[in-house]
């Protein structure tokens with residue numbers, strides 16, 4: 001999800017969005033932050049935590065009620081670095097088992 005590249009506008013190397021990369025400074029938005037859970041500097045999802053931490057927490061909530069099989073899935077998901085935490089989050093949030101729905 002995170003890409004560190006040279007900004008196509010100002011030439012500074014940093015966290016960029018889109019292709020070709022444009023840094024958040026040039027976009028005029030602040031997409032960064034420091035996760036209160038893992039301390040990683042990243043785009044924060046909610047509650048001051050990065051997508052990965054929110055995802056990990058979600059996974060725990062969703063699957064801990066599912067018995068041993070669910071916990072095994074949760075551990076697998078939490079352990080493997082997702083290439084796209086955001087899409088996993090969307091999937092979990094839309095999942096009927098999520099959030100006790």
Ligand SMILES: [Zn+2]
Nearest residue numbers: 007010023026
């Ligand atoms: Zn820039």
Ligand SMILES: [Zn+2]
Nearest residue numbers: 035038050053
């Ligand atoms: Zn984090």
